[in-house]
Amino acid sequence: METVVTKHSSRSLVGRDPWTIPLDEIDLAHPAIWQANEFLPFLARLRRDDPVHYCAQSSVGAYWSVMRYQDIMTMEAAPQLFSSEPTIGIVDVLPQFTLPMFIAMDPPKHDEQRKTVQGVVSPNNLKNLEGLIRQRVITILDGLPQGETFNWVDRVSRELTTQMLATLFDFPFEERNKLTYWSDVATAIPGAGLIKTYEESFEILKECLAYFMRLWRERASKPPGNDLISMLAHGEATKNMPPMEFLGNLVLLIVGGNDTTRNSITGGVLALNENPQEYQKLRDNPALIPSMVSEIIRWQTPLAYMRRTAKADTELGGKHIKAGDKLLMWYASANRDEQAIERPDEFLIDRDRVRQHLSFGTGIHRCMGNRLAEMQLRVLWEEILPRFQKIGIVGEPVRIYSSFVKGYTELPVRIIAR
Amino acid sequence: MPRITLIEHSGKEHVVEAKNGDSLMTTAIKNRVPGIDADCGGACSCGTCHVFIDAAWMSKVGESGEFEEPMLDLNPERASNSRLSCQIDISDELDGLVVRLPEFQF
Numbered sequence: 113m114e115t116v117v118t119k120h121s122s123r124s125l126v127g128r129d130p131w132t133i134p135l136d137e138i139d140l141a142h143p144a145i146w147q148a149n150e151f152l153p154f155l156a157r158l159r160r161d162d163p164v165h166y167c168a169q170s171s172v173g174a175y176w177s178v179m180r181y182q183d184i185m186t187m188e189a190a191p192q193l194f195s196s197e198p199t200i201g202i203v204d205v206l207p208q209f210t211l212p213m214f215i216a217m218d219p220p221k222h223d224e225q226r227k228t229v230q231g232v233v234s235p236n237n238l239k240n241l242e243g244l245i246r247q248r249v250i251t252i253l254d255g256l257p258q259g260e261t262f263n264w265v266d267r268v269s270r271e272l273t274t275q276m277l278a279t280l281f282d283f284p285f286e287e288r289n290k291l292t293y294w295s296d297v298a299t300a301i302p303g304a305g306l307i308k309t310y311e312e313s314f315e316i317l318k319e320c321l322a323y324f325m326r327l328w329r330e331r332a333s334k335p336p337g338n339d340l341i342s343m344l345a346h347g348e349a350t351k352n353m354p355p356m357e358f359l360g361n362l363v364l365l366i367v368g369g370n371d372t373t374r375n376s377i378t379g380g381v382l383a384l385n386e387n388p389q390e391y392q393k394l395r396d397n398p399a400l401i402p403s404m405v406s407e408i409i410r411w412q413t414p415l416a417y418m419r420r421t422a423k424a425d426t427e428l429g430g431k432h433i434k435a436g437d438k439l440l441m442w443y444a445s446a447n448r449d450e451q452a453i454e455r456p457d458e459f460l461i462d463r464d465r466v467r468q469h470l471s472f473g474t475g476i477h478r479c480m481g482n483r484l485a486e487m488q489l490r491v492l493w494e495e496i497l498p499r500f501q502k503i504g505i506v507g508e509p510v511r512i513y514s515s516f517v518k519g520y521t522e523l524p525v526r527i528i529a530r
Numbered sequence: 531m532p533r534i535t536l537i538e539h540s541g542k543e544h545v546v547e548a549k550n551g552d553s554l555m556t557t558a559i560k561n562r563v564p565g566i567d568a569d570c571g572g573a574c575s576c577g578t579c580h581v582f583i584d585a586a587w588m589s590k591v592g593e594s595g596e597f598e599e600p601m602l603d604l605n606p607e608r609a610s611n612s613r614l615s616c617q618i619d620i621s622d623e624l625d626g627l628v629v630r631l632p633e634f635q636f
Contacts, residue, residue, distance in 0.1 A: 189575050189597060223604060234606050235634030467569045467578075474575045476600050483636070 164429035181452035188475035211360030228347035282339035379412030410469035
């Protein structure tokens with residue numbers, strides 16, 4: 113799709129030498145380097161030479177890049193100083209197109225709203241869902257073509273996470289693709305293909321709101337259930353939520369539960385193909401699946417960063433941060449930080465302290481759905497191993513144009529049966 | 531060396547020798563007691579080393595701290611005797627301590 117990209121007109125880093133480029137020309141928020149999969153050496157350069165890096169000029173304004181694991185831990189421990197308001201993406205969208213959601217709220221409101229919905233993804237609830245998830249995984253895997261090339265993203269990653277989302281919302285199953293579509297619209301960059309402007313994306317999300325309002329009214333009139341809509345409709349902190357806030361939190365749950373896990377499902381297949389010795393280790397010892405799942409999530413880092421906004425003048429890594437400054441906490445860099453993680457550039461499914469990555473963030477905003485994501489990946493691999501000798505990659509993956517969502521639209525694979 | 535008893539959700543007991551100065555979380559990890567994840571490595575910022583303190587020990591162990599409280603507060607299983615084990619330092623005072631582990635970490 114050839115559309116002019118207007119939001120990121122500054123110079124792309126693709127093809128530049130990461131070790132000689134002047135520091136002030138490094139604009140990590142430019143999506144091109146992420147789509148081209150050439151970002152890692154730039155992250156390494158900044159970790160070495162300028163771990164709290166100021167980018168004064170970019171098409172999305174000035175911002176700091178925080179590269180080191182420890183500095184991000186410091187920020188996440190101080191949510192009052194490093195605020196999640198008004199938004200956690202780099203772009204300050206016009207207020208009329210900004211959806212209120214608890215990921216972009218500070219305490220106490222964040223805590224109240226999060227507490228209302230987190231029960232649905234709590235391990236106790238997930239325990240009841242595991243059988244259903246496994247059944248759906250089995251149906252998807254048994255329906256895959258053998259001996260021919262297909263797109264793993266569409267047939268497995270997308271399909272499984274969409275079904276999961278429909279289950280959590282108790283959303284009409286035959287219309288489940290709407291959820292994925294809304295999720296994609298909500299994170300799409302205007303001009304990059306799916307939508308042209310924020311206005312357009314907002315109009316589409318209003319359809320999403322109308323749809324969910326119907327479900328809301330239906331659930332509100334019934335006794336409380338275990339799905340997310342019912343929880344929101346009956347929860348003390350959420351039942352009188354204004355429509356836009358309802359929409360905001362829906363979008364958050366749809367996006368949070370969707371492309372992150374989708375891209376880790378794809379990223380895992382990619383990582384195992386690029387590291388055949390680890391794939392063999394896994395076949396030899398399937399008990400490594402839970403540990404591998406954590407390593408896949410570190411390796412993929414499905415969200416490259418989260419943004420915070422300084423509430424007051426402060427200091428970080430020896431740099432003076434001013435009130436109002438934007439800071440991007442690059443999880444994608446922290447997860448490769450040699451000061452925090454041993455042999456960070458190796459994919460090791462049996463590494464020590466494998467859970468100690470920052471893909472879920474940390475502190476009060478730590479990913480609420482982390483156990484659901486891990487469970488989906490674990491069940492998937494528990495069912496893949498007895499079925500297939502190998503999911504072989506037979507073509508180049510296609511990555512999406514975003515510095516925020518690290519993901520794929522295509523991964524051509526061919527299955528080798530056992 | 532203080533002796534600590536950790537009881538899994540299933541009821542299985544682990545009596546371990548702890549080292550003064552270690553945290554309760556570190557003690558559990560060193561002794562391979564299952565049920566403590568400690569994803570953040572003891573920085574009081576993930577909430578995955580949640581334990582329940584035996585009622586008799588609450589006064590000696592003490593209340594949750596300023597940074598611990600917000601993390602505990604977001605845990606749906608939080609009870610009045612909930613603590614994050616990375617924030618409890620082992621000392622002779624705690625010889626005989628009994629804690630219970632939740633079914634799941636969040």
